[in-house]
Each structure stands twice: as structure tokens, then as C-alpha cells.
Amino acid sequence: MPQIATDQAIVLRTVEYGERDIIVTLLGRETGKFSAIAKGGKASRKRFPGALDLFRVSEVTFRTRRSGSMSMLTEATVLGAFKDLDGSFDKIAVASYYTELVREMVQEGEDGEQAFDRAVEFYALVDAAADDPSTLELLLAQGVLRWLGHSGLAPSLAGCYRCSVSVASTDRAWFFSQQGEGALCSRCRTHGHRVWSVSPQALTLMAGLDSQQERGLAAAGARTQVRKVLLGLARCTLGRELKSRTALDLVFDSDPAGPR
């Protein structure tokens, strides 16, 4: 028997289906990740006014079917939007990347509450942030790192994950394991271990991303390394690059303050 359910949700993706319909992938706060078809969604601004756009918190009503078949979205109303985010290409690029990361990392059937709250919090941070690439670059890095941490994949940042020597206490060169364990000192690096080179400054910045003071002090070179390592880590964790990476590279690699 079909059942009617209501939940708060954000849109993770929309795909046009046929002439009139839209298939929408949602992250419901209680429902978790699921897909639903919005019949007539392409034309019906009345039933779904703006609620099928990205970066909205909406109340959605949908009819669930037996397991394995798609739900039907019957109504959606926007509860909250992020105006500054909507108005900035750079902010949209950052929030799109984060949204795609969530979509790929959350599985259907998993609890959605934490992922939902984290995503809404991230949109609010991006919305309120200064609209300049250096601020957004660190916010994105923080979002990705937090996501990895919540997924049980927090990398070692304060010291070498093998010998535990701290970043501050040695003049060894530093690397970052592409398998995600974290910082690796030059003595522990073995032949064939896939790594990125990182500076001690970049590791210190990565460890201090939650501190506004650390973020304010960040040099452009360290910032760029942090972004490249964390986006690389997301790619290695998922086994492929996210599509929205292309737009991100337009934002950051054109940043005049950053190295090429």
C-alpha cells in the first residue's frame, strides 16, 4: 500500500525525465537519501515553487511505494534559501561540489539526519562568508575534512601516521598519503607509497581549519596545497573525480593570489 510521508529535505540532484517530469534525488532529514519522481515537475511551479532547486531546505510530501520502486513527490515547499550563495558563481561552485560529495558518500538506507544537518550548516557558512576565493577555498577544505572525519576517515594531521613524530618537532620533509591515513614523514615514506608532497605549513593549516585565527593567517601556497590534498583525498576515497570539480578549478586556479 502506498503511504504518504512528509520530511525536510535538500535536493542532491535533479534529472529531467521525459517531456514533463523530473527525477529528484533528495536527502531527507528523517528519510535519508532517496529518489522521487516529480510528475509535471518541469512546468509545475505551483506544486514545487523553487523547491527542486539546489541549496534549498524544503518540506517535501511524497508517496512511498513498496521497496525497490521510486517514490512520487506530490508537494514541496521551500522553508529556507541562501540568497548570497545563489548570487555568486564561486559560492555555487563550492556548494555544488559539497552537494555532489554528499550525494556520493551517503548511501540509500543510511540515517540522514547528521548528513542533512551538516549540509545545511555548510550552505549557511558559505552563504554568510566573504565572497572571495581565499575564504571559500578554506571553507571548502574545512567542509571536506569534516565530512571525512564524520565518516570515520579523519587523517592524521598533527604528526606522521606511522612514527608519530609531530610536524612541529622535526625538519623532515612531509608527504600526505593518498590512501587517506594522513601526514607521512620522509623517513617513513617507502618506495611505491603514493603520496602528495606537502609543506609543514599546509599540515598545520589543515589541522587548524576550525580556527578562524589559523585561517586568517594562511599563506596562499599553504591554502592551495590544503585544497589540492583534500580534493585529491575525496577523489581517492570515491575512486573517481566529482563532476563539479571542473567548476571549482575555474574558481581557484584563476585566483590571482594563488600559485599556478
Ligand SMILES: [Zn+2]
Ligand atoms: Zn614518520
